[in-house]
Each structure stands twice: as C-alpha cells, then as structure tokens.
Amino acid sequence: MSAIYKKELRSYLTSMVGYVFMAFILLIIGIYFSAINIGSAWPRIGDTLSNVTFVFLICVPILTMRVIAEERRQKTDQLLLTAPVKVSQIVNGKYFALVSIYLIPVLVIAFYPLILRKFGEVSLGMSYTAILGFLLLGCAEISIGVFLSSVTENQVIAAVLAFLVLFVSYVSEGISGFFPETAGASLAAFVILILLVCLWIQSMIKNVILTGVFAILAEAALVITYVVKSSLFEGSIQKFIGVFNITDHLTNFTSGILDISGIVYYLSIIVIMLFLATQSIQKRRWN
Amino acid sequence: MIQVKNLVKRYGDQKAVDNLSFTIEKGQIYGFLGPNGAGKSTTMNIMTGYLAATEGEVLIDGHNILEEPEEAKRHIGYLPEIPPVYMDMTVGEYLRFVAELKKIPKAEREKQIDDIMELVKITDMEHRLIKNLSKGYRQRVGLAQAVIGYPDIIILDEPTVGLDPKQIIEIRELIKTLGKNHTIILSSHILSEVSAVCDYIMIISHGKLIASDTPENLSEMMVGSNTLELTVKGERGTIVSEFASIPGMDAINYVDSEEDGCTDVTIQTPKNVDLREEIFYKMAGKNCPILKMHFTTISLEDVFLELTQNPDLLEQKDEEAAENRDDVAADEKSEVE
Numbered sequence: 358m359s360a361i362y363k364k365e366l367r368s369y370l371t372s373m374v375g376y377v378f379m380a381f382i383l384l385i386i387g388i389y390f391s392a393i394n395i396g397s398a399w400p401r402i403g404d405t406l407s408n409v410t411f412v413f414l415i416c417v418p419i420l421t422m423r424v425i426a427e428e429r430r431q432k433t434d435q436l437l438l439t440a441p442v443k444v445s446q447i448v449n450g451k452y453f454a455l456v457s458i459y460l461i462p463v464l465v466i467a468f469y470p471l472i473l474r475k476f477g478e479v480s481l482g483m484s485y486t487a488i489l490g491f492l493l494l495g496c497a498e499i500s501i502g503v504f505l506s507s508v509t510e511n512q513v514i515a516a517v518l519a520f521l522v523l524f525v526s527y528v529s530e531g532i533s534g535f536f537p538e539t540a541g542a543s544l545a546a547f548v549i550l551i552l553l554v555c556l557w558i559q560s561m562i563k564n565v566i567l568t569g570v571f572a573i574l575a576e577a578a579l580v581i582t583y584v585v586k587s588s589l590f591e592g593s594i595q596k597f598i599g600v601f602n603i604t605d606h607l608t609n610f611t612s613g614i615l616d617i618s619g620i621v622y623y624l625s626i627i628v629i630m631l632f633l634a635t636q637s638i639q640k641r642r643w644n
Numbered sequence: 645m646i647q648v649k650n651l652v653k654r655y656g657d658q659k660a661v662d663n664l665s666f667t668i669e670k671g672q673i674y675g676f677l678g679p680n681g682a683g684k685s686t687t688m689n690i691m692t693g694y695l696a697a698t699e700g701e702v703l704i705d706g707h708n709i710l711e712e713p714e715e716a717k718r719h720i721g722y723l724p725e726i727p728p729v730y731m732d733m734t735v736g737e738y739l740r741f742v743a744e745l746k747k748i749p750k751a752e753r754e755k756q757i758d759d760i761m762e763l764v765k766i767t768d769m770e771h772r773l774i775k776n777l778s779k780g781y782r783q784r785v786g787l788a789q790a791v792i793g794y795p796d797i798i799i800l801d802e803p804t805v806g807l808d809p810k811q812i813i814e815i816r817e818l819i820k821t822l823g824k825n826h827t828i829i830l831s832s833h834i835l836s837e838v839s840a841v842c843d844y845i846m847i848i849s850h851g852k853l854i855a856s857d858t859p860e861n862l863s864e865m866m867v868g869s870n871t872l873e874l875t876v877k878g879e880r881g882t883i884v885s886e887f888a889s890i891p892g893m894d895a896i897n898y899v900d901s902e903e904d905g906c907t908d909v910t911i912q913t914p915k916n917v918d919l920r921e922e923i924f925y926k927m928a929g930k931n932c933p934i935l936k937m938h939f940t941t942i943s944l945e946d947v948f949l950e951l952t953q954n955p956d957l958l959e960q961k962d963e964e965a966a967e968n969r970d971d972v973a974a975d976e977k978s979e980v981e
Contacts, residue, residue, distance in 0.1 A: 359744070360741055360744035360745040361745070363741075363744075364730075364733075364741045367737075368730070368732055368733075371732060372732060431728075431730075431731070432724060432726045432728055433728040433729070433730060434728075435689075435692075435694050435722070435724040435726075435728045436722075436724075436728035436742070436745075436789065437745070438693065438694050439692040439693055439694050439717055439720065439722045440717060440742075440745045440746055441713075441714045441715075441717040441718045441746060441747060442714070442745060443713075443714070642694065642695050642696040643696045644655075
C-alpha cells in the first residue's frame with residue numbers, strides 16, 4: 358500500500374493537478390476569509406468554511422478524475438492487479454494520497470484562527486471543530502470521486518459523473534423542498550423509488566420473476582405500513598433525501614458542535630465509497 | 645509449476661478461451677503460438693490473475709490464483725502486450741516503485757534494480773522520463789519490471805511486437821538468458837520467433853489447445869512430405885517421359901518456366917525418399933541440363949498453418965477466422981523472407 362501511496366503522491370506533486378487543486382481551494386477560502394473574517398472583523402471561521410463548500414464541486418472532480426480511470430486507460434492496472442497486493446490496498450493507497458494532497462490546504466487554513474487571535478478574542482475550540490468538519494467533508498467528497506473514477510476508463514466521464522453527484526447532493530435541500538410534507542407524497546415518492554431500484558436490479562440479474570416478486574413484496578410492505586401508521590411517512594422523503602446531503606452535515610461543525618453523528622456519517626461515506634471502488638475494480642475482471 | 649485446468653472465458657456469447665488445460669514444468673521456455681484473436685492474451689491475463697476465468701482454475705505452485713492471489717502472484721512476473729509503464733516517471737523511479745510494490749526487502753532493492761537494468765541494458769536510461777523513451781526501450785523497461793524480484797515464472801505477451809530487427813534479436817537473446825534460471829512463457833503469432841526461442845510450443849486456435857510439443861516433435865508429428873523443385877532445359881515430352889519412369893513420387897507437376905525452353909517441375913515425395921541423384925543421372929543421360937534443383941523438407945511453419953487451418957482439427961471455422969488466418973499466413977511468409 359505504501360508503494361502506491363508514495364507513487365500517487367509523487368505523481369500529483371510533479372504534475373499540475375495537485376497544485377491547481379491546492380491553489381484553487383486556498384484562493385477561494387482566502388477571498389472569503391479576508392471578506393468575512395478580516396474585513397468584518399468576525400471571529401468565527403466556521404462561517405467562512407460553510408460558505409465555500411462549493412469549491413469541492415469543481416476541485417474534487419479535477420483531483421479525482423484520473424486516479425483510477427487513467428490506470429485503466431493506460432493499461433497500467435495490469436501491473437497493479439498482477440502484483441502481490443490486494444485491490445483494497447491499491448484503492449486505499451490512492452485514496453490516502455489524495456487526502457494527503459487535500460491536507461496541505463487544510464493545514465494552511467489551520468493557521469487562520471491563529472491570525473485572527475492577534476486581533477481579539479477567538480474561540481480556538483470552535484474554530485478547529487469547524488476545520489475538522491471541513492476536513493471530513495472534503496475527505497468524504499474525495500472518496501466519492503475515487504469511486505466514480507473506478508467506474509469508467511474515461512477521465513472526462515469520471516469528472517462529469519463526480520460533478521453531477523456532488524452537485525445533486527449540494528442542491529438536494531432544494532430538491533426536497535419540491536415535495537409536499539404530507540404522508541401521501543412521501544408514499545408516492547417511495548413507490549417510484551422502489552420501482553427504479555427494481556429496474557436497476559433487473560438490469561443486473563436479468564431475472565423477471567425474481568425482481569417481480571421483490572418489487573411486489575417491497576411495494577406491499579410500503580402500502581401496509583402506510584395503512585397501519587401513515588404518520589410515519591410525514592416528511593420522510595425529506596429525511597431520506599437529507600441523508601444524501603453531504604454538505605448539510607457540516608452545519609453542526611461550523612457552529613462549534615463536535616457532532617459525533619456527523620463524524621460517523623462522513624467516515625461511513627468514506628468506507629462505503631472505497632468499498633464500492635474496490636468492488637467495481639474486482640467486478641471488471643469477471644466481465 | 646503451473647496447472648491450468650479446463651479454463652473457459654466467455655465474453656458475452658463468444659468463447660475467447662475454450663476448455664484449455666495444460667501444465668507448465670519448471671525451467672523451460674514455453675511458447676504460445678496462435679493467430680491473432682486465438683485467446684493467447686486472454687489466457688495469459690487469466691494466468692496472472694488480471695482477469696477471472698468463467699470456468700476452470702489456475703494453480704501457480706499449488707496456489708489458486710483467485711483464492712490465494714497474493715501467494716500465487718508472488719511467483720509471477722508479467723509483461724502484458726502494452727508495457728504497463730507510467731509515462732510521467734523516470735525509469736529508476738518506476739523500477740523502484742515496482743520493487744516496492746512486489747515487496748522486495750529494502751536492503752536488496754537497489755542492487756537488484758542495478759543488476760536488472762544492466763541485464764536489459766537500460767542503465768543509461770535510468771534518469772530519463774519513460775514518455776521520452778522509444779518503443780524498444782519501453783519494452784525493455786517493461787521486461788525489467790517483469791524480472792524484478794526474480795520470480796520463478798516470467799510471462800511475456802508478445803515481447804517483440806513493434807521492435808526493429810536488431811532489437812528483436814537482442815530481446816530474444818535476453819529471453820534465452822533469462823530462461824536459464826526462470827520458467828518462461830511467451831506468446832507470439834510469429835512462428836520463427838517461437839521456434840527460435842522456445843523449448844516447447846503450444847499452438848492455440850479459437851481458444852483451444854490444438855497441439856503442444858517440442859518444435860522437433862511437432863514437425864515430425866505431421867505426416868510430412870519433401871518437396872523438390874527443378875528447372876530443366878529440354879523438350880517437354882522427353883522430360884515428362886523420363887520423370888514418369890522414376891518410382892516413388894507422390895505427385896508431380898509441370899509448368900512452363902520463365903526461362904526460354906525450360907520446364908519447372910515440382911515433385912512431392914514421401915518423407916524419407918530422396919530422388920535428387922537419380923534425377924540428375926536420368927536428365928544427364930538425355931542431355932537435359934538441370935538449371936535449378938531445390939530440396940525442402942516440411943517446416944514448422946507448415947505445421948502451424950496446417951494445424952490452424954485444417955478444418956478437421958477445428959470445430960467451427962467461420963469466414964472471419966479464415967480471413968484472419970490468411971493474414972497471419974501472409975505475415976509468416978514475409979517474416980521468413
């Protein structure tokens with residue numbers, strides 16, 4: 358794993374991509390920091406960070422698009438996959454290299470509260486909680502990018518996919534606003550969602566009877582729950598969409614709460630995405 | 645060393661590898677020979693664990709490549725068709741990365757890398773970026789990568805494709821040198837290459853193993869015939885009647901020669917029959933000078949063409965495949981010339 362980590366880190370530090378990523382993050386945060394914190398003499402860096410989460414929409418796809426897709430296109434994955442290392446080690450090595458690149462701008466940001474302290478009272482605990490949240494958010498979004506880079510051998514497609522997923526997650530709060538908060542609306546949304554999931558399963562296993570049975574059972578369970586206790590459904594589609602709103606989980610951190618559920622949430626995303634990336638590489642061998 | 649059992653690989657409805665079984669013994673150079681698209685690369689990719697087989701299994705030194713991949717892969721060095729090199733690294737950086745990836749102990753790494761660079765003659769290139777190297781040098785870097793860690797088995801997929809004739813000879817020499825201490829499997833669609841380097845040949849066509857033996861046995865195995873080509877000066881009638889009196893021919897064919905007043909004669913004889921002296925005295929007796937006489941025995945190339953083209957040996961023979969084989973046959977001809 359360390360071999361891949363070192364190689365990946367070096368390749369990002371000897372090409373433009375790594376520096377563009379770091380420079381862009383620092384530039385945007387620098388602008389917001391000087392406007393919000395320095396210009397208005399405002400002690401909470403969390404407000405700056407919660408305002409700049411959009412940088413990930415652009416930066417993360419650029420950083421992660423080539424990480425696995427390029428290996429596949431250049432056929433260098435033949436070297437990695439025939440070497441005595443586990444696929445999960447390959448994915449983890451690459452992921453940690455990307456996180457290390459991301460750590461550099463975060464370390465620079467970690468000096469900002471100290472700068473602010475020169476001019477007055479600043480709560481360091483609150484500031485570093487916000488920076489921790491920002492770090493976790495970035496790591497989670499990078500893991501999504503790594504997974505999406507593993508599903509294609511085309512860097513551009515990988516970048517577009519990563520952008521789309523991050524963007525949908527970014528605006529998911531707005532999307533959930535489209536749905537009325539009534540139980541009926543949630544039921545309808547879930548019914549459609551299950552059908553879509555079943556279509557996807559059907560395309561994977563190509564067995565009409567099995568998917569049919571699964572679809573009917575799932576829909577029936579849904580309707581029975583609705584009939585028995587419809588209050589469960591009130592606002593539930595909003596909650597469901599909220600799970601995918603990655604940036605929303607930053608709010609607690611930026612307001613100074615060391616949110617254990619938020620930490621668990623981000624770590625789960627990372628673990629799931631790296632697992633999916635590993636599986637998607639494994640699966641390709643069987644095609 | 646390697647056991648391949650009933651290997652099947654399907655891509656959709658197409659069978660790239662069809663029930664392939666063979667065993668590789670220690671310390672020999674094996675050659676996979678077959679036309680393009682015969683399933684050589686797929687087989688190699690499965691043997692090295694890059695692809696998974698649809699059915700069947702591969703055992704490397706007793707370890708199943710899918711169940712104990714790390715243990716099995718430790719024994720293998722692999723050079724795929726396209727050398728898996730990183731363009732943005734220097735040769736030295738790349739080989740150090742591979743050595744670490746293959747878990748070579750730190751103390752041995754530098755010495756091993758130096759030795760291997762010496763072996764494949766890339767020591768001068770150590771500090772150059774791989775993207776600035778020529779195809780031949782990239783191939784050598786790929787070969788160096790496969791040799792790192794001195795694995796028991798080195799698998800080379802078409803190691804000489806795209807190289808110039810001098811480089812081809814150098815790489816062949818290198819493979820022979822490596823063959824002294826390692827088991828080597830190489831694939832090629834060029835027959836002269838396989839027969840020049842390998843101790844043992846496996847001919848693959850349509851994903852099936854259709855023959856496997858030493859080069860000598862393979863050409864002996866075929867019920868071969870000798871061919872005698874002559875250009876004789878003199879009257880056609882005299883020549884025909886004289887040849888008709890010689891026993892022991894399988895077939896004879898007369899064609900007008902490009903030279904005036906001459907006839908080209910092609911004679912097929914059974915294996916251990918040599919008619920050259922007899923023909924010489926007969927023609928001399930009739931005052932018909934022999935301007936050319938050329939004696940050929942069946943070559944490995946004929947075996948290869950025979951085996952990959954003979955419809956009896958193949959279950960299905962679609963037109964596309966036939967076309968493919970013709971291309972290869974043409975390649976072979978130009979190669980020999």
